[in-house]
Amino acid sequence: MSGGYEAAVDRLLNPTAADAGVAATPAPTFAAVLRPKRDTGREERQKYRKIRREQRIQLVTWWVDRMVRVEHPFSEKLTLLWHNHWATSVLKSGPSSQMLGQLATLRSLGTGDFRDLARAMVRDPAMLVWLDGPQNRKGKPNENLARELMELFTLGVGHYTESDVREAARALTGWRVDRDAGTSELVERRHDAGSKTVLGKTADFDDRSLVDHLVDQPQSARFVASRLWYRLAASQDPPADVLRRLLGAYGPGRDLGALIRAILLDPAFRSGSTRHALVKQPVEYVVGTLRALRLSSGPHALTALRSLGQVPLQPPSVGGWPAGQAWLTTSSAQARLRFAQWAARTADLSALDKQPPAARIDAVARLLSVEAWTPRTRTALAAASVDPDRLLTLALVSPEYVVN
Amino acid sequence: MDTLTRRRFLAASGVVGGTALAAGLTQRSWVDLVTAGLRDPRPEKARILVLVTLYGGNDALSTVVPYADPAYRSARPELAYDEQDVLPLGESLGLNPEMKGVHSLWKDERLAIIRGIGYPKPDHSHFRSMDIWQTASPERPETTGWLGRWLDTQPHDPLRAVSLGPVLPPLLAGAKGAGSAVAVGRLAVPGGQRLRPGLTALSRPQAGEPPMQAAVAATHADLFTVAGSLSDPVNAATGKDDEDDDEGAGTPTGGEGALARQLDIVARCITADAPTRVYAVSLGGFDLHAAGKASQSPLLGQLDQAMAGFLATMAKHPAGRSVVVAAYSEFGRRVAGNASNGTDHGTAGVMLVAGQPVRGGFYGEQPSLRDLDKGDLKATTDFRSAYGELLEKVLDTEPARVLAGPAAGKTLGFL
Numbered sequence: 041m042s043g044g045y046e047a048a049v050d051r052l053l054n055p056t057a058a059d060a061g062v063a064a065t066p067a068p069t070f071a072a073v074l075r076p077k078r079d080t081g082r083e084e085r086q087k088y089r090k091i092r093r094e095q096r097i098q099l100v101t102w103w104v105d106r107m108v109r110v111e112h113p114f115s116e117k118l119t120l121l122w123h124n125h126w127a128t129s130v131l132k133s134g135p136s137s138q139m140l141g142q143l144a145t146l147r148s149l150g151t152g153d154f155r156d157l158a159r160a161m162v163r164d165p166a167m168l169v170w171l172d173g174p175q176n177r178k179g180k181p182n183e184n185l186a187r188e189l190m191e192l193f194t195l196g197v198g199h200y201t202e203s204d205v206r207e208a209a210r211a212l213t214g215w216r217v218d219r220d221a222g223t224s225e226l227v228e229r230r231h232d233a234g235s236k237t238v239l240g241k242t243a244d245f246d247d248r249s250l251v252d253h254l255v256d257q258p259q260s261a262r263f264v265a266s267r268l269w270y271r272l273a274a275s276q277d278p279p280a281d282v283l284r285r286l287l288g289a290y291g292p293g294r295d296l297g298a299l300i301r302a303i304l305l306d307p308a309f310r311s312g313s314t315r316h317a318l319v320k321q322p323v324e325y326v327v328g329t330l331r332a333l334r335l336s337s338g339p340h341a342l343t344a345l346r347s348l349g350q351v352p353l354q355p356p357s358v359g360g361w362p363a364g365q366a367w368l369t370t371s372s373a374q375a376r377l378r379f380a381q382w383a384a385r386t387a388d389l390s391a392l393d394k395q396p397p398a399a400r401i402d403a404v405a406r407l408l409s410v411e412a413w414t415p416r417t418r419t420a421l422a423a424a425s426v427d428p429d430r431l432l433t434l435a436l437v438s439p440e441y442v443v444n
Numbered sequence: 445m446d447t448l449t450r451r452r453f454l455a456a457s458g459v460v461g462g463t464a465l466a467a468g469l470t471q472r473s474w475v476d477l478v479t480a481g482l483r484d485p486r487p488e489k490a491r492i493l494v495l496v497t498l499y500g501g502n503d504a505l506s507t508v509v510p511y512a513d514p515a516y517r518s519a520r521p522e523l524a525y526d527e528q529d530v531l532p533l534g535e536s537l538g539l540n541p542e543m544k545g546v547h548s549l550w551k552d553e554r555l556a557i558i559r560g561i562g563y564p565k566p567d568h569s570h571f572r573s574m575d576i577w578q579t580a581s582p583e584r585p586e587t588t589g590w591l592g593r594w595l596d597t598q599p600h601d602p603l604r605a606v607s608l609g610p611v612l613p614p615l616l617a618g619a620k621g622a623g624s625a626v627a628v629g630r631l632a633v634p635g636g637q638r639l640r641p642g643l644t645a646l647s648r649p650q651a652g653e654p655p656m657q658a659a660v661a662a663t664h665a666d667l668f669t670v671a672g673s674l675s676d677p678v679n680a681a682t683g684k685d686d687e688d689d690d691e692g693a694g695t696p697t698g699g700e701g702a703l704a705r706q707l708d709i710v711a712r713c714i715t716a717d718a719p720t721r722v723y724a725v726s727l728g729g730f731d732l733h734a735a736g737k738a739s740q741s742p743l744l745g746q747l748d749q750a751m752a753g754f755l756a757t758m759a760k761h762p763a764g765r766s767v768v769v770a771a772y773s774e775f776g777r778r779v780a781g782n783a784s785n786g787t788d789h790g791t792a793g794v795m796l797v798a799g800q801p802v803r804g805g806f807y808g809e810q811p812s813l814r815d816l817d818k819g820d821l822k823a824t825t826d827f828r829s830a831y832g833e834l835l836e837k838v839l840d841t842e843p844a845r846v847l848a849g850p851a852a853g854k855t856l857g858f859l
Contacts, residue, residue, distance in 0.1 A: 172733040172784060180783030184733045187568065187789070197572050202818065205568070319656055347627060349610035356728070357499075359571045362611055365659060369625030370602065370670045371610045373663040377643075378634040414653060416661075420645030433635065434642045437664070439650075439657035 049304045052114040053151070053297060061110035067144075068102050070095050070137040072220050095136040100353050101342065103143070107327045108337045115147065118300070120323060120352065121271050122146040126161050126193060127360035130353045133166035134219045139353055141222055142166040151297035154264055154290075158194060158251045165217045165224045171358065173215050173224075178232040181209035188358050194254045196263040200239060207236040211245035261290055268299060273309045274318075282308045318444040319367045322348035326379065329436060332408050333387035340386075344379035348372050373437070380436035389428045397425040404435045413440055489766060491801060491838040494710055494723045495591070496703070496751070496771035497578075497613065500730030501570065503787055504776035504794040504821075506740055507543075508557055508810075512536035515813035520781035523737050533557070535806065542745035545752025546796065553804030554755075556858035558795040558830055560811040562823025566775065566791040570731065573774040578615040580828055580847055590831055591722055592618030593846045594839060602666035603673055605722040606713070608706040615724055623722065624670050628705055631678040633671045643668070673719070677712035681705070703727040703750040711757045714767065721839060730773060734784035747771065755798060768799040768838050768859070772827070778819055792823040795830055797858055801837070807856040826851035833859055 073091050076084050107116045123146060130139045142164050149157040161167050162185070168174055171185035186209035190200045200208075214231030217224045226246075236245045241253060254260055265286040269278040278286060289295065289302035303309055320328065326344050330337055345351050349372070350361055395403050401421045405413060413421065417438045424430040435441060506523065509530045510516045517524045530538025531547040539547050549555040563582040567573045576582045580590035588596075595605055596618040605616050605623030616623030633640070647664035650657070706725040713720060727747060732739050751769055758764030772795045777787035792811050808825030815822060828851040832843035837859035843852045 172786070175734045175782075175784030175786070177783050182733050182782050182784050182786070183788045184731075191569050191571075197567075197569050202568060319660075347610060347629065356611075357570070364656075365617060365622065366612050366614075368656070368659045368663050369607075369610065369612045370663055370667045371625040371627040373660075373667045374627070374631070374634065374671070375610065377639070377667075381635055381639075414650045414657075416648050416650035416653075417646060420642050420648075423645060424642050430639065430642065433639060434646060437643070438646055439653070439660035442660045443654070443656045 045310070046305060049301060052112070052304070053301055055112040055115075057111075059111045059115075061112075062106070065102065065106040065109050067140060068098050070098075070135065070140070072137075073135065074220065092135070096130050096353070097342075099130065099136045099140060100351060101337070103352055104323075104327065104341055104345070105337045107323070108330045108335075108341075113331070118150050119143060119147045121268075122150045122157075123352065124271065124355065124360040125267060126167065127355040127358050128166050128170045128353075129355055130166075132170055134169040134217065135222070138166040138169070138217075138219070138222050151300065152295075154260075154294040154296055155252060155255045157296070158189075158255055159248055161193070162189060162212065162247045162251055163215065163224050165219070165222055168215055168217050168224055169219070173212065174217050176209060176213050176215070177230045178210075178213050181206065181213055181232070183209040185209070186212050189251075190254065192359060194251075194260050194263065195257060196259065196266075199257075199259045199263070204238050207238050208245070208250055210234070210236050211238070211250040212247050215247070255294060261287055261294070264294075264296075265290055265299060268296075269303055272300070272303050273306070279308065282306055319364055320442060320444055321361060321363065321367065322350035322372075323352055325376065325442070329379070329383055329408075333383055333432075335383060335387055340379065340382050344375060344382075347375035347378070368442075376437050376442065377433075380433045383436060384429045384432040387432070389432065392428040392432070398422075400425045400428060400431055404432060407432075408435060408441050410435070410438075410440050413438070490721065490840070491766045491768060492714060492721055492723070492763070493834055493838045494707070494725065494754075494767060494769045495615070496747070496769060497574075497615070497724065497726040498730050498747070498771060498773035499570075499574070499726060499728040500732070500773070501573075501775045501777060501789055502730045502773035502793060503732070503736065503740060503790075504559075504792065505779065506737070506777075507540050507744060507796075508533065508559065508794050509538045509540065510536065510810065510813065511538050513813050519779045519813065520787070522785050523781045523787070533806075535810070537806075537810065540741070540744045542741050543748040545748045545756075546798070549752060549755065549798050550804060554798055554800060554802050555804050556797040556802050556856075557806050558797065558825055558856065558858070559806060559808040560792045560821065560824030561772070561795045561808060561827050561830065562775070562792040562821075563826055563828070564823075566820070566823065568775070568789040568791075570774055570789070575614065577772065577774050577827060578613060580831055583849075587617070588619050589613070589615035589617050590846055591724070592616050592622060594618075594722075594835060594841055595623060596620045597841060597845050601719065602669050603719050605724070606670075606674070606720050607724040608709060609726065613724055613726070616722075623724070624666055626670065626674065626678060626709070628702065628709065631671055631675045633667055640668075674713055674716075677716040677718065678709050681709040681712045703746055704753060707750050707754040711754055714758065714763050715761045717763065732777075732786050733782065733788060734786040736777075736781070736786040751796075751798065759800070765800045768797065768801055768834070770830070770834060771796045776821060779813060779816060779821060780819055790820050791817070792821040795827070797830070797834075801859055803858055805858075807858050825856070826854075828852045829854040829856055830858075833857075 076088050110116055130136060133139055145160050149160055171188055172182045173185045176182040183205055187205045191197050210232040214227050215224055216227050233244060235242055266277050286299055286302050289298040322345055326341050355361055392400050392403055417440055421431055421434055424434050509525045511525055511527045511530055529541045532538050578589050579586040591605055598604055600621050602624045607613055607616055607623055607625045608628055610627050612622060612625045643664050647661050710723045729743055758767045773793050775791055776793040777790040782788055811821040811824055828847050828849055832847055832852040833855045835841045835843045835846055
C-alpha cells in the first residue's frame with residue numbers, strides 16, 4: 041500500500057477497479073406475488089405468506105453474501121449505515137423487491153447530496169408502506185412518516201413542535217404505492233394542497249419542498265454530521281471543534297461523501313480518543329469474521345445474526361439497532377461463542393497449523409486484525425495454542441476482537 | 445488507535461459502525477462486578493417483579509374502554525366498542541373483549557388498573573417516551589434505567605434481573621452493572637468443558653483495560669453463572685427453534701413477539717427457585733397507525749392469554765404468591781381516530797398490575813375526553829408513583845434511592 045493514510049481513505053471512498061465480488065453476487069430478482077383477495081381461502085393465504093417469507097430470506101442471504109464477497113467493503117458498510125439511519129423493516133415494507141429497490145437507492149445516493157437522498161426516501165415505496173404513507177390523505181392525515189422524517193431522519197428529537205409534525209404530515213399526503221410494480225405516485229385528489237406552516241415558514245409544501253425546507257435547516261446539517269460521526273467514529277456526539285470541521289466539509293451542498301471523508305481524516309478520529317470503545321455490531325462481527333477467515337456466508341451466518349439480535353433488513357424499529365452495551369449480554373456471549381466454534385471448525389487453519397504454537401498467538405492477531413492482546417488474553421490463548429481450532433475460537437470471543 | 449493501525453484497520457475491514465457509550469460504565473466497576481461475584485438466593489417470601497413492556501404505544505382507550513361517554517364514540521366512530529362487547533369493570537368502563545383472562549383477575553380482585561398514567565410534558569416520540577419510561581427521568585436524558593439503578597443498590601449478581609431476548613433493554617442498565625439478557629432459546633455455554641478453562645481465563649479482569657473490553661470479559665463470567673443456574677428451566681421451556689418473524693400491521697418499534705413463551709420461561713425459572721427478583725419481558729407491535737381495531741385485538745388477546753396463563757400457573761406454586769406482573773407502554777394513542785382506521789401517537793396510557801399481592805381496583809382518575817391537550821388525554825397519575833410502590837413493596841427498596849421527584853414518594857395503594 042502506498043500514498044499514506046489520506047490515499048488509503050480516498051481508495052476506500054473511490055475504489056478505481058471494478059469489484060469482482062459485486063459481479064459475483066448479482067441482486068436477486070423476485071417474481072411478483074399478487075396479494076390474495078379478501079375472499080381467498082386459508083390455503084392460498086398461507087402459500088402467499090410462505091413465498092413472501094422465502095423471498096425475505098433470499099434477500100437478506102444475498103445481502104450478507106455480498107458484504108462477505110465484495111473486494112471494496114466500504115460501499116456496503118455505508119449502505120448498512122444508511123439502512124440503519126432510514127431503518128426500514130422488510131416485515132412491513134411490502135414485497136422484498138421494494139426493499140431491494142430501497143437498498144439500491146441508499147447505495148447510489150449515500151455519498152451524494154443529502155437532499156437528493158432525503159427526497160428519494162420520502163417517495164421510496166418501501167419507506168412509504170413502512171410508515172403508513174399511503175394511508176396519509178387529505179383531511180385526516182397519518183403522522184407516522186412526517187414525525188420520523190423530522191425526528192430520526194433529518195433534524196433529531198426536540199427540534200420541531202407537535203404542530204410542525206401535523207403540518208408536515210399534510211405536506212406528505214396523497215402518495216400511493218403500486219406494490220406489484222414497486223412504484224409510488226402522487227394522487228392529486230388525496231393531496232392536501234393548502235398552505236402549511238412548518239418550522240416557522242408558511243407555504244404550500246409538498247413532499248419535495250418540505251424535504252428541501254428541512255434539510256436547509258442548520259440543525260439538519262448538525263444532525264447529519266453528528267449521526268455519521270456517531271456511527272463511524274465515536275460513541276458520542278462530536279466535540280465542538282470536530283463538528284465545526286465536519287460541517288465545513290458537508291457545506292451548503294450537503295455533501296455526504298465529503299463529510300464521510302472528513303470524518304475519516306479528522307485528527308480526533310485518528311487519535312486515541314475513541315480507542316477500543318466501539319463494540320462491533322453483530323453484522324460487522326459476523327461478516328468481518330467470515331471475511332478474515334475466508335469463509336462463505338450461509339445458514340450459520342444468518343442463525344448467528346438472528347441470535348445476536350441483528351438480522352439486516354429487519355431492524356427492531358424505525359430507530360434502527362441499539363449500540364454499545366446493549367450488544368454485550370450473556371445471551372450475545374453465548375451466540376458469539378456458538379458462531380466462533382462453527383467458524384473455527386470450518387475455516388482452513390493450515391496457516392496457523394504451520395506455525396510453532398508460541399508464534400500462533402501473534403499470527404491469530406494478524407489474521408483478525410487485532411492490534412495487541414492484553415496479558416490476560418495472551419495467557420488464555422497461550423494455554424490453547426497447541427490446538428489451533430480452540431485458539432481461534434477463544435480469539436474470536438476475546439474482548440480485544442469483540443471491541444474495536 | 446494510532447495512524448498506522450487505523451489505516452490497517454480501515455483497509456482490512458472498512459470502518460466499523462457505531463456504538464453508544466455504555467451507560468456510565470467504568471473500568472473499576474466492572475472489575476468490582478467480576479470480583480465481587482456475590483450471590484445470595486432469593487430470600488423466602490421475597491417478592492418478584494415481572495415487568496411487561498408493550499412497545500409501540502398501546503391504545504389505552506381500546507384497552508379500558510369508556511363506552512358510555514358520547515365523546516368517545518364521536519371521536520373515533522370506526523374504532524369504538526359498544527357496551528355489549530366490552531367486559532364490565534364498573535364506573536362505565538369495560539375491558540377490551542379480547543381480555544377475558546385479565547377480566548377474571550379483575551373479578552378476583554387481583555388486578556389493579558392504573559388510569560391516566562403518564563408524565564408531565566409528554567413526548568410523542570416512541571424512542572424518547574420509551575426512554576423516559578425506562579429511565580424514569582422525564583426531565584432530562586439519563587443513561588441508566590430505573591431497574592438498573594435498583595441493581596446498583598444491590599450486590600452484583602447477574603441473576604438478580606433477567607431480560608428475555610438477545611438485546612438488553614435500557615431499563616436494566618445501571619451505572620455499575622446491568623441485568624442479564626437470556627435469549628428465548630436453548631441456554632448453555634457452547635463448547636462446554638473443552639472451552640471452559642480458556643473462557644474462564646478470558647473472563648478475568650485486566651488492569652487498565654478499556655471499559656468496553658472489560659464488559660466483554662464480564663459477560664463470559666456472567667454466562668457461566670446464568671447458564672449454571674437457569675439452563676434447566678429455560679431449556680425445559682424451549683421446545684422449538686426460533687421462527688422467522690411474521691408480518692404485522694404495526695410499524696415495529698421494538699419488543700419481542702411470543703409473550704407466552706417468554707412468560708413460560710419466567711414461570712419455570714420461578715418454580716425452580718431461581719434467585720431472580722426482576723424479569724423483563726416484552727411484546728411489540730402496538731404502533732397501529734392504520735387498521736387499528738383488527739390488529740390490536742389479537743395483540744391484546746396475546747397479552748391477555750400470556751398474562752392470565754402465567755398467573756394461573758403461578759397460583760399453583762408457593763412462589764407464585766410472591767409474583768407481581770406490571771404491564772405498561774410508552775404512551776397511549778390520540779383520542780380521535782385517523783383516516784386509516786388507526787390512531788396516531790398520544791399521551792396518557794394505562795398500566796395493569798396483577799398478582800396475588802395486588803389489591804384489585806381502579807387507581808388514578810380516568811382522564812377526561814373533553815378536557816384535552818391538543819387532542820390528547822391529560823395524564824392524571826405520574827408513572828413514578830407506580831414505580832415507587834413497586835420498588836418499595838415488591839423489591840423492598842426505598843424509592844428515593846432509585847427515583848427522583850415528588851411523585852416517587854406518593855403511593856397509590858395497589859400493593
